[in-house]
Amino acid sequence: MEAAKERLSDVIMRMYDDPSLMAMLDEPYDYYPQEWISPYIDRRRKLGLDLYGLLGIQKGDKDRMHAQFGRNYRFFGAPVGLMFTIDRGMGRGSLIDYGMFMQSIMIAARARGLDTCPQIAFTTFHRLIADELGIPEQQMFVCGMSLGYADPSCIENSLVTDRETVASFTIFHETTNKEAEQ
């Protein structure tokens, strides 16, 4: 099993490190928006700055950024890599169910003392992954995931991401006193 994971990482890394091959890749579906708008772009930038700041990677240091992002494809050193696919016959709404399925796996892993990292970074390589793992054409690649034990000595694992307040994304419809009396 370990050999299969290494083989997959090796073929992806060969492509990831070759800009001419990278230019030819496509995505299996739109995970990211066509155009990034505020406030999402601002949050995305902030997360990137916080993460690379922790790692001491300066803005514009493309080599180190490339190397750090490339750790995705070695599953950040985790012993298990999971690849998630869905039948192409299913509707877009099934991706909601699928996200819950993935999160259930993540929660079940935590209950057993394990850690996970869902990885959309793999979607770029969906064709390569399908070839390498013999995934049938009828299955669409959705996401990858690392499964293992988080290393608390890795500085990136100390990153705490910002949270919006509940009030910032919720509309509360309150019952008036009159309605409550009825």
Ligand SMILES: Cc1cc2nc3c(=O)[nH]c(=O)nc-3n(C[C@H](O)[C@H](O)[C@H](O)COP(=O)(O)O)c2cc1C
């Ligand atoms: C669907 C999904 C895809 C993700 N893809 C990646 C990825 O490709 N690489 C990565 O390092 N982290 C990935 N992450 C992890 C996030 O970057 C972040 O570290 C993680 O969600 C923890 O932060 P949070 O507590 O704010 O969710 C992904 C998370 C989700 C939910």
